[in-house]
Amino acid sequence: GNSVTQMEGPVTLSEEAFLTINCTYTATGYPSLFWYVQYPGEGLQLLLKATKADDKGSNKGFEATYRKETTSFHLEKGSVQVSDSAVYFCALVLLSGGYQKVTFGTGTKLQVIP
């Protein structure tokens, strides 16, 4: 079956530090890979995505590269801000029987301190 494994949090960083949140997956077929972000009290929002191997998704200074050889999609940011504090979910996305089947990781909470 399909699964997503994320590093456990919380991750606590000082402002302007470098961020990496690891994500690995197992999948049948050819999935797309997404990162969603959840700010306190809100629903999930798409942060970035990649649809095939070697694609790089990027948004708001965050980047992630779809690595088929290592089955990974690690999230990185060069300099985090306090406003980046949130929970980040890695997700594997496939079409299944006419609907979009999303397998979510367990989420990684990021706390950025001034």
Added chain:
Amino acid sequence: NAGVTQTPKFQVLKTGQSMTLQCAQDMNHNSMYWYRQDPGMGLRLIYYSASEGTTDKGEVPNGYNVSRLNKREFSLRLESAAPSQTSVYFCASRRDRARTENQPQHFGDGTRLSIL
């Protein structure tokens, strides 16, 4: 743009009570989804509706029922609430008729449900 609207935002129930969680989207999306979010478990799919008039079970459907009332609205009902159903519930919608998996789901802000 309201996007995906869920009501209520918070609710406390006693074991055995029933309740309907409401969800409406104003983006003319075709497919709609109900998830529950529990600590350390990510989001798990309860039910989905690929299009108006159709509903199907997801990963954890037991204890729930759904109704796709029209294209905009997709409700989730707990007939006899149990403490194990204490969770945060999210509704989501997606535009495409599944021609491609690349388009993201759009989420509401959630309903925090506690069952005593």
